[in-house]
Amino acid sequence: MSDHASTSIVNDQDCPLPPDATELHWGSDAVAWALRVLPLDYIALNPGASYRGLHDSLVNLLGDHAPRMLVCLHEEHAVALAHGYAKVTERPMAVALHSNVGLMHGSMAIYNAWCDRAPIIILGATGPVDANRRRPWIDWIHTSQDQAALVRPFIKWDDQPASIGAALESMLRAWQTACRRPYGPVYICLDVGLQEQALSEPPKLPDPQRFLPGEPPVPSSRALDEAARMLLNARNPLILAGRVSRDADDWQRRVELAERLGARVLSDLKVAAAFPTEHPLHALPPALRLGSDAVELLATADVILSLDWLDLGGTLYTVWPDGKPSARIIHASLDDYAINGWAMNHQRMAPVDLALDGAPDAAVSALIERLSAQAPAIKPRERGSIPAPASAAAHSASALDLNALAQTLSNVLNDRLTTYLRLPLGWPGAACRFRHPLDYLGYDGGAGIGSGPGMAIGSALALKGSGRLPVAVLGDGDLMMGANALWTAARHGIPLLIVVANNRAYYNDVAHQEAVAIERNRPVENKWVGQRLDEPAIDLAAVARAQGFEAEGPITDIETLRMAVIRAIAAVERGVPALLDVVVEAGYVGGVVDFKTDNQSVTHQRGQAK
Known part of the structure; x- marks a missing residue:
């Protein structure tokens, strides 16, 4: 799948057009309109009264199509579904969580998505903010002040809009924010009163094409020139293929870069496939943790290119406990932009000689261009010197391990x-x-x-x-x-x-x-x-x-x-x-x-x- 972050918001022949303004009669209708134009194919949910207005709009305005409801038996599974969907498509699914209790149920899955840099648009809800509109007992225990505080340390952005116009802007900002690198979950809390507010006149609908997320950032030309020089002069380069895109063209470019440099490659089972494991340059089987053979491989490298390697600092300190790698380290990543003071998922600080602040696949493309211009200087490593990946150990005819x-x-x-x-x-x-x-x-x-x-x-x-x-x-x-x-x-x-x-x-x-x-x-x-x-x-x-x-x-x-x-x-x-x-x-x-x-x-x- 390709990177969808900057794809135009259009309705193809399989996706019906959104309702026009004259068909929108309730606050939740306007939110449903935004879900269709973004577009969001699915909304995973466990039903709840706090968003009954939105539920009605999804069914009776949109016909339970684009987005289609995916009924789940627990809010944590609803968020997990959206997370899994994003791992394939690199674009968000919508999720609806019922009030404060649903948000608490879903919080573990939200944290997973945050750590995995997965885009998700989460619509929460609260009992009426206006206390005079709350039903006895149940609306009171399902209403919280600043509900997003429950998850704010591990989401990219949140909002609780107070008007229909503000809700439409929130939806557009949620899409923008979730789809900008580094990806992540966002949360919008919809007041029951806002959802069930009758519209006195058709709302002023924004043009969603003017609120698209931009292209992912690219490292500076100066930094890329220096990275290309370091890699060209390396005698024993190593590539750490980490959190990269699902795009097949990006995959081929990573292979091309490794082959041009004759660089050995390591990949990580904690993240998705990043490099062909049967390629002669893929030096060792992918693993969850560094083994002694991987430590030795890193120790003998003179230049290491990290493509958003998960826990680069922990990896380098494992090999060089004094924090002074003998190799020169190039790190292509945007992950530092996701750091906050609550969650430690940013891992240990890495001693880096050259930071390429940008999407790692953009850095790969730019490096290939520079290496192509200097082709005569490239001396690819003889593939025969690269050990082939080991095969799985033999097992007995009866053992089932x-x-x-x-x-x-x-x-x-x-x-x-x-x-x-x-x-x-x-x-x-x-x-x-x-x-x-x-x-x-x-x-x-x-x-x-x-x-x-x-x-x-x-x-x-x-x-x-x-x-x-x-x-x-x-x-x-x-x-x-x-x-x-x-x-x-x-x-x-x-x-x-x-x-x-x-x-x-x-x-x-x-x-x-x-x-x-x-x-x-x-x-x-x-x-x-x-x-x-x-x-x-x-x-x-x-x-x-x-x-x-x-x-x-x-x-x-x-x-x-x-x-x-x-x-x-x-x-x-x-x-x-x-x-x-x-x-x-x-x-x-x-x-x-x-x-x-x-x-x-x-x-x-x-x-x-x-």
Whole structure:
């Protein structure tokens, strides 16, 4: 998908024209008009009386089309759907949250979107600001002063307009702000009284074409010239491919830049696919954390180009604990513009020699132009000197662990056009074969467990009609925290395949308790206490079937898994969502747990924990 941030707001033949001013009779009608002209294809919601006026306008003015309502069973899932949709399209979906209680329900998902730099337009509501119009009891407890204060530290902008004209301007500003880099969620709180206000005359409707977001910023020519010079003179350049666009042309330009420089490339499983993992210059399998081989690779580089690498500071301090990298560091990013004093998601400050303040893909394009003009000076690295990515470790014929699950999925999917919507902690990076920017969509941003089902469904919705098979591999804890999001996929005909890597535990915390026990010389056998999701085991397939999925499980051997995947793919291709409950051995593939005490850092290596 291409970058939609600066796309003109137009209505194509599949999108009906917005109502004209004479058809708007209520305040909420004007807000609905704005939703259509922006345009917003969908609005995810859990119904609530605080926006009953807007709900009526969506149904009886717009005909539940453009935007179409996506009914969710929890506000957190509504926001997660929009987040997943944005990961594919790079443009916002609308969300409606009911009053202060709905905003509190949705706040974790909003934080995820904030950390992941995802554009979302969130419409909240409050009971009547005019106290004389509040119904007894319920309107009072659902009315808050400065409601956006609940989430203001992790949104880009908010407003509570007091008139119809102000509401229309708020909608346009929300679109502008959400779609400007760095992307992020925005929040508008609509007073019930404003929504239900009768219009005495047709409102003055703005021309939305005059309120479009601009093109993403480009680094200065001086800085780009210096970056090109540094890269051309590098003997051992390295590219850290981080938060970049989903556009296929941008993907090819990243490949071209690496090939012109002969630069090795690292990518990160916390973010979406950024570079082909099977390319000879992709030096190591993508991972969630730096391994010793990645540390060695960074340590031997003389120039490092960061393309909005997530946690560049933490990465550099891992390799150079004194904060003085031997390599020269170039960092192309706009992320510093999202810093505030509440959330620490901006990570540790990075020692950077040259900051390219701009969208990373714009920097790549500009660097290629400069390198093309100096082609004779380019000496690409011999590809034969670059180690090929390692293959996933072999597994026994009977063991069903993450490696076996990854290999079985890979074997059955083969060359089928697939998008991995989510992969769990501990997934073997060597099994990742990413050849297109939509092959993998990354993690959730804020590590808010329970986000997986909703985000996967939103991403699958965005992929409908693309010819891609949407596949999400989720943990059992993540699934159960968000399990009632599944109904929305069945209700709205959103086909996808969810494979649950079910270790019947909150295993990440099991691993942490193991590491703490080892450091304190306490019984490792107790690591499971308070962590197990067993006795009784949860019937995940039954949970999914109850909400309209085709589901199988528990699956405990590889051959049964292989046949079940084939059947599940057939269901998805018929337009039916499917879920497989796969019981896997508890453990990560060569994983690590890192934690710090007051006076030391402990890294505990482990294989397959039982």
